[in-house]
Structure formats: C-alpha cells, structure tokens
Amino acid sequence: MRPRRKEILLIGSLGVLFSAVWAVSIGQDLGWDLRNYQYYSVYAWLHNRITYHIAPGQRQNWLNPLVYVPHYLLIQHAPSLIATAIFGAIAGLNFVLVYLLTRCVVSKGRYGMAVAISLLSASVGVADPVFVEVLGGISSDIIISIFVLAGLLALCQSHRPEINSRARSVGYGLCGLFLGMACGLKLTAFVYIVGLTLTLVVLAPVLQFGHRRFAVYAMGGIFGFLLTGGYWSWFLWDQYSNPIFPYFNSVFQSPWAAPESLRDDRFLPQTVEAAISYPFQWFVGLHTTNENQFYDARFALLAVLLPMVLLALASDRVARRRNALEGRSYEQPLVGRDHFWLIVLFFLTSYVVWIVVFAIQHYLIPASLISGLVLLLTLDRLFATTASKVAVFTSLALFSMVWGKSFPSQRLPYHKDWFGVELTPAVSEPNTLFVMLGDVPDSYVVPFLPDSDRFVRISGNFPLQPRTGLRQMAREIINQHTGPIRSLTSGTLGSFDRLQLDRFGLDLSETGCGTFRSRIDQFTSCPLALRPPPPILAVDPRSQMILWNAPDETIARVYVQKDSDPKVLYAEGSQGDEQETWIVPGHRFVFELVGWDGAREGPLIATATIDEQGNVSSQTFGGGTVPAPDEQAPGRSGDK
Known part of the structure; x- marks a missing residue:
C-alpha cells in the first residue's frame, strides 16, 4: 500500500522537527573540519581567494565548497x-x-x-551514533546521504509492480x-555509485x-556529477592540472x-x-574507524543475521517444494524479491567497497541510515509468520x-557570534602577510582579518614540498611582499614549523608576539623577518671558505x-660550508654544483672559479649570477 499524502506530510514534519530539536539540544558545532576548511573554503570561493x-x-x-554554501550563509546571517x-532540520530529511x-518496499500487511x-526502520537509521555526532553541525556526509537515499528510493519506486517500463527507465535516470x-x-560518495552499479549488474x-537502462542510469549519473561537481573539477584542472587536486597527484x-x-x-x-x-x-x-568513541549494535546484529539469511535462502527452494507436496501453506514475505535483493546487495557491496577504500565511519552514514531496513529484510526471510x-x-x-551511544565533541553553548573572533591592533594592520604554521585547524579566522591580508601555510598536513609549484609560489609571495610579515598559529610551534621557517629564510622575533582569541582558540602572531638569501x-x-646551497x-x-x-x-648534500687550507692563490680552482637525485646526476647548477691571482668569478645556470663572496650579503648556509 502506497503512503498517503497526509501521512507523508505528517511524518515529514515530525521527522524534520524532531531532528531540529535534537540538534539544538546537542549545542553549537565548532568541530575540526568547520574550523579547518568548511567555513573558509566557501569564503575563499565566493571572494575569489x-x-x-x-x-x-x-x-x-x-575540496568542493558547494556543499557548504548553505551552512556558510546561515552562519553569516542567522543566530x-x-x-x-x-x-538539524535538513538532516531530518534522511x-x-x-x-x-x-x-515503498513493504508491500504486504496492514x-x-x-x-x-x-x-522503526527510520528511527534505527538516524540513531546511528556518528549521525548523531554530527547532527546540527556542518557535515557534508549527512547532506550526501540525502542524495544517496533519494536515488535508492527512486530506483525502488520504479520496481513496484504497478510501474510501467517507461516509468521504470525514468527511475533509473533519477537514481543515477x-x-x-x-x-x-563529495567524491567519497563514489562508494555508493560503485556499490549500486555492481548490484545492478x-x-x-x-x-x-x-543496455538501454544502463545508458539512462549512466547518463543520469554523469549529468548529476557535472551539475554539482563539474565546475569545480574543471576549475582545479584549469588551475592545477588535477581535477581532484591535491589528491591522487601520483x-x-x-x-x-x-x-x-x-x-x-x-x-x-x-x-x-x-x-x-x-x-x-x-x-x-x-572506535576503530572514528576519532570519537561510539557504541553501535546494528552492524554486529547484521554481521550475524545476514549470513544466516543467505543460508536460509539457499535452502528455501527445497523447503517450498516440501511444503507444497505436504499441502502446507507458505506465508508471503513482507518485501518482494526484487526489493529484497536490491537493498541487501547494495548494502553489502557498498560496505565492502567502503571498508577496502576508506574505513572512515563518517563515510558510512548513507549505509548506516538503511541498517534498520536491512535488519527488517533479514528477519522477513528468517521468520515464517x-x-x-x-x-x-x-x-x-x-x-x-538503546545500546547505541555517541560522544559529540567540540560543542559549545549558543552565542550571538558563531566564532567570536576578537582581533587586536597587532594583527589588524592592512597588507599583512600571515605565514600559517602547525596543523591546528584555524583557517576560519581568515575572513575576519583585513581583505588586503594574504595567507600562506607552509606546514600542517599539507607541507609545501620542494620542487613544486605551490612551494615556488609561496617563496615568491614571501620574497616580494612589501608589508608586514607575521606568523599565525593557534598551537605550539614544533621543530618542523621552525625548520620550514628556516627553509623559507624567515626569522621569528618572539619579542614582538601578540595574541588574540576566538571562542575556542587562542592565536599567537609574531613578526617575521626575511633573511637575505x-x-x-x-x-x-x-x-679559505666554500659555501653551497x-x-x-x-x-x-x-x-x-x-x-x-x-x-x-668534493661533497654532496643540500647545503654546506667548509674551510679548506688548500684554497690558496697561485692555483686555479674550478668548483661545480651539480644536481643529483640519488641515482643519477642532473644539470649543472652553478660554477665558481679561482684563478692563480685569487680572483673569483661565479656563474649559475638556472638564471642570474652568483656574486663573489665579498659582494654577497651575510646569511646562514644551513646545516651541512
């Protein structure tokens, strides 16, 4: 029996309202992802940054900022x-x-x-501990799940008995x-595309x-991807020659x-x-697949019940024949064969792809939401009445x-300002270049600083590697900047942060440091001075010195x-300085600096020549001239 219009309206209203109230009761989200990139990425996209x-x-x-645009706008303009x-109400659509x-799939019964x-099926789904953990927060996973569930619903709806062939093809197109x-x-949703495609095959x-329905399904998928991710993939390809930059750059x-x-x-x-x-x-x-602890009984139950139902179905034909010969009645299942296999195989294949490729609990939310339905399907085949x-x-x-439990973290009481950033004069000077350090999530502060400021992060979980375009661009920005240069961090500087400063020729002056706060972080900013190269x-x-860098x-x-x-x-390595008593006038010396990758030599980088009179001439082959030592600005050469 198909759901009635009033029923859909009532259940929909209750589900959305309940999720909204539940989200409000948890508190305001200030999680790691929000502070690291979710808020900033939309700002940067909308302001061409x-x-x-x-x-x-x-x-x-x-990452594609489109999914976070509603969250950004609400944070900007709503209490x-x-x-x-x-x-929370949006999440309630799940x-x-x-x-x-x-x-849709329960075709029998009152x-x-x-x-x-x-x-009950829907309640078990949204009782997912990780779903509750991110409820009311800025999570793309509970938005992605809406589209995955909508696709699965369109497909199952097209396989109801009363649907004709043409409408069924439309369902495949909508699903795709x-x-x-x-x-x-969000590219991680490919788990469910692979899972459903394998199921359909x-x-x-x-x-x-x-073939025709496969073509309709595939064309729907391609159009859907281009609709939400096409522009962003093209932008990354145009700017960085990688449509999913910086991932899979290998x-x-x-x-x-x-x-x-x-x-x-x-x-x-x-x-x-x-x-x-x-x-x-x-x-x-x-919590082997999540940062925060959680309790979840659903997958353990299914891990036991699914093998049992597969064994039961293997012997089902024999049982049916025996019951027919003995004149016994056989009660029909609540869910038809097509819907049963479609949902169960989709759940299993998606789970296998997920655990092989990611095993990150947040990415399992779409499958977790139908765990109650899968539980119903297994019991429907295991019990007779x-x-x-x-x-x-x-x-x-x-x-x-009752058993499921989550432990939401980084939730705060509600405040008129979502982040509560309070700047100080030291960091409010226009045209400042901030060099961001550490791996603490703090990009959310960028929109609160002057528009003329510029930000370069040289450490964190994406340190700028040598011989890359971003590294070269960062070096040029730092070397050519004409205004103040300051560090910016909300954590403690580590040895790698200081090494990165040294590599970029920056000295940190701790005497001029200042601090400012947000609701959850304290930031430290110190003056940075650019050393001569x-x-x-x-x-x-x-x-009698030789130096190389x-x-x-x-x-x-x-x-x-x-x-x-x-x-x-004479020597090998990135940097070095040596004093040698044999470097004396009266002899001609030629020094060559040659690139080397550990296996073979590369191009000639620079030469330095001393003639018999002690005159020095130098030349680089990557552009520019190396001055003689007495013309060079003093500076550290680094570790040998």
Missing part, C-alpha cells in the same frame, strides 16, 4: 541557535527518506503495521542523477537491467604538488580478520537504539678541479 592564498585549509583546502536548528523507502515498522550529484558534491537478469602528476596520493588510511584494517571484527568492536565501544517478524524486529530495533655556490681564497633544498654534488688535475667529487 582560492588561488590568492596558499592552503590555509591544509590539504582539504581544495547560531536558529542556524543549528535549520542544519529520516523522511528512510521512512518512504521502507514504505496499513498500520506498515507505518509502524517504517517508523541523485548519486551523481552526491559524488559531485549482478541482478541484471532479475531486474531486466539491459596519478595526475600536477607540478603544483608532490606526486602523492594523500590517501587517509588511518583506519583501514590490516587483515581480513580485522575487517570482519570491526562491527563487533563497534558493539563494545572500540508476520507476527514473529514484527515482534523480533521491534525488539532488535529498540535494543539497537644565502649564496648558491661561493668560494673565498682569503677566508642547492636551490630549494634539492640534493646536489660539489666537484672541484685543481689546476690541470682530474675533477673529483
């Missing part, structure tokens, strides 16, 4: 409590979609029973459209999923970043046994909701030739 600043949001700086309520999906088990839109907004003979080889995949593999299981144990670890509160199915499902559903290659017969920390070799003797290797 993506390529003006360098990586304030670390490696997440270049924090109202914004949180709206965030409850409505799971309810409608359950009502109307009241269908409504009750659909409510919604999943494509999800993937365009496996079930092609049963679902009559032929494949795209963009010159702007190091050839790394930047894959987050912190939670991936190391063995098959570990992967199988994950649901049971979640049951006892071991409707009464027993409903009774066991109700018991397990209630147990799952050290020589690439220089020798001085008077002090390979460009941008490249590895190099130094060769020396005395008079007409053969050229010999």
